[in-house]
Amino acid sequence: MTTALDVPAIYRPKHQQRLFRQLLDCMARPGSVADLAAWTGGAPAALAVLAALCDSEVSLADPQRLLTGGDWDFLECRQSPVAQARFIFVDGTTAPAADLEPALGALTTPEQGATIVIRVSGLGTTGQKVRLSGPGIAAQCELGLGTLHPGWLDQRAVWCRFFPLGVDLVVCDESRVAALPRTTRVTQMGMHR
Amino acid sequence: MRARRRRKPASYGFGFLDENAKKELRRALLKAVAIPGHQVPYASREMPIARGFGTGGLQVTLALLGDDDTVKVIDQGSDVSVNAANLRKFFALVCPGVQETTRTTEATVIQTRHRIPEQRLRDDQILVFQVPYPDALVVVEPNAAKRREMHGAANYARLWTKLYEDMVAFDEITISHRYPTRIARHYVIDPSPIPRWDVPKLHMADCLYLFGAGREKRIYAVPPHTPAEPLSFSDVPFRVEDFNDEHGHRRACAHCGATDTFLDELLGADGTKAYQCSDIDHCTQTAKAEPCERSSKSAA
Numbered sequence: 001m002t003t004a005l006d007v008p009a010i011y012r013p014k015h016q017q018r019l020f021r022q023l024l025d026c027m028a029r030p031g032s033v034a035d036l037a038a039w040t041g042g043a044p045a046a047l048a049v050l051a052a053l054c055d056s057e058v059s060l061a062d063p064q065r066l067l068t069g070g071d072w073d074f075l076e077c078r079q080s081p082v083a084q085a086r087f088i089f090v091d092g093t094t095a096p097a098a099d100l101e102p103a104l105g106a107l108t109t110p111e112q113g114a115t116i117v118i119r120v121s122g123l124g125t126t127g128q129k130v131r132l133s134g135p136g137i138a139a140q141c142e143l144g145l146g147t148l149h150p151g152w153l154d155q156r157a158v159w160c161r162f163f164p165l166g167v168d169l170v171v172c173d174e175s176r177v178a179a180l181p182r183t184t185r186v187t188q189m190g191m192h193r
Numbered sequence: 194m195r196a197r198r199r200r201k202p203a204s205y206g207f208g209f210l211d212e213n214a215k216k217e218l219r220r221a222l223l224k225a226v227a228i229p230g231h232q233v234p235y236a237s238r239e240m241p242i243a244r245g246f247g248t249g250g251l252q253v254t255l256a257l258l259g260d261d262d263t264v265k266v267i268d269q270g271s272d273v274s275v276n277a278a279n280l281r282k283f284f285a286l287v288c289p290g291v292q293e294t295t296r297t298t299e300a301t302v303i304q305t306r307h308r309i310p311e312q313r314l315r316d317d318q319i320l321v322f323q324v325p326y327p328d329a330l331v332v333v334e335p336n337a338a339k340r341r342e343m344h345g346a347a348n349y350a351r352l353w354t355k356l357y358e359d360m361v362a363f364d365e366i367t368i369s370h371r372y373p374t375r376i377a378r379h380y381v382i383d384p385s386p387i388p389r390w391d392v393p394k395l396h397m398a399d400c401l402y403l404f405g406a407g408r409e410k411r412i413y414a415v416p417p418h419t420p421a422e423p424l425s426f427s428d429v430p431f432r433v434e435d436f437n438d439e440h441g442h443r444r445a446c447a448h449c450g451a452t453d454t455f456l457d458e459l460l461g462a463d464g465t466k467a468y469q470c471s472d473i474d475h476c477t478q479t480a481k482a483e484p485c486e487r488s489s490k491s492a493a
Contacts, residue, residue, distance in 0.1 A: 013206075013207060014207070014260070017215075017258075020219045021257065021259065025401075027223050027226045027227055028226050028416045028417055029316075053220055053223070054216075055213050055217075057217060086220075107346060108341040108344075110228050110345070111224040115223070135377045136417055136418055138397075138418045164231060164345060164380075181226065181227035182227060182228065
């Protein structure tokens with residue numbers, strides 16, 4: 001049995017505050033990569049992001065069954081089909097499933113567009129390189145999206161076609177995180193060597 | 194009178210709000226940043242101060258603060274007014290470890306009532322606004338549901354018409370504060386009752402601006418490096434307050450001598466007017482840094 005003494009670090013309020021501030025900074029400055037390692041206690045960054053934001057008030061979809069029963073117990077959120085979920089957790093190394101249709105919000109409630117937490121590896125340094133511009137970015141910047149399948153960027157462009165509707169992506173590798181809010185314009189530039 | 198007993202900080206959880214409330218605020222804040230200028234609804238909690246005294250800003254700040262933060266609170270530029278001093282004391286009481294400061298440069302989080310500090314904020318600083326009326330369209334459309342539709346479609350025709358009518362009637366746009374400002378070329382926000390002087394500081398800033406309206410239960414944001422354009426006509430450019438005297442000379446602050454700051458008009462007992470910086474910290478620092486220059490200015 002888990003006691004209050006061995007609650008994983010990412011579920012402790014102090015750690016969640018630090019994780020949130022890093023995430024807020026990433027969301028405000030798309031293209032910046034934050035290292036969460038100091039506050040995750042060894043947990044994967046993607047799980048840390050979910051822990052910092054989810055509680056029993058929100059719905060989470062896990063279409064690829066990446067979370068364990070223990071994760072669900074601590075996250076406390078409702079399991080939900082993708083189309084209704086506020087948060088969606090996926091692995092980004094393969095192309096998005098053809099039937100993946102996240103909530104995009106409505107014209108009067110764009111905040112109900114889903115937040116998609118995508119797990120990759122080698123964020124920031126390797127793989128699919130993109131050029132970003134838009135709110136939060138001084139002129140433009142470059143970001144390596146690691147093992148993210150390019151299909152996700154194509155699909156994101158479709159989802160975010162009609163601002164203010166869209167989805168916000170939080171891309172995580174083992175310990176680092178970067179955000180692509182719906183306002184960010186993404187140009188694919190090929191692969192990092 | 195008996196001195197008030199000091200309450201033990203331990204009687205509250207860190208940051209006063211419960212963790213679920215903070216998480217909800219944090220989710221709303223992230224969406225607000227992702228959709229610049231959009232008013233994200235949230236469940237505004239009852240706070241130990243009355244609604245209308247900055248509960249929105251207070252909740253946003255409490256959701257942000259960690260024990261490594263340094264917080265500053267200003268009320269119309271002043272760190273020492275009742276509203277600012279009490280909010281700052283409240284943060285110190287419920288957030289053990291958080292440092293209080295009055296220096297703009299030292300703060301990581303600044304909560305403000307109706308001013309943006311004169312000194313340009315850095316990219317590691319967050320400015321939290323207390324917002325009484327979050328919706329710029331409220332002056333032209335009383336129905337909240339209709340306003341949300343108009344915002345979604347970026348339909349600001351009636352706001353433009355209001356500005357045009359001002360020009361027809363008064364030869365000038367008569368909005369002195371809460372100047373409607375377009376964020377990232379879509380949403381028009383009410384930037385809270387900051388003077389026109391501060392509106393250009395929202396444009397392509399280095400810092401993050403967060404807006405919390407407690408009574409109206411809305412949160413919105415202007416991310417760094419985001420265009421923020423006050424509504425104006427191509428032949429009637431936006432202009433800020435004019436601090437020139439009757440001879441056309443820029444008035445200087447009576448305390449520090451600065452001629453590039455927002456000035457408050459102070460009336461003396463004998464009816465004389467004096468002008469002084471509204472941003473007290475900036476004024477104090479300028480006065481400290483340039484005593485020689487100041488004395489030469491006052492001699493002239």
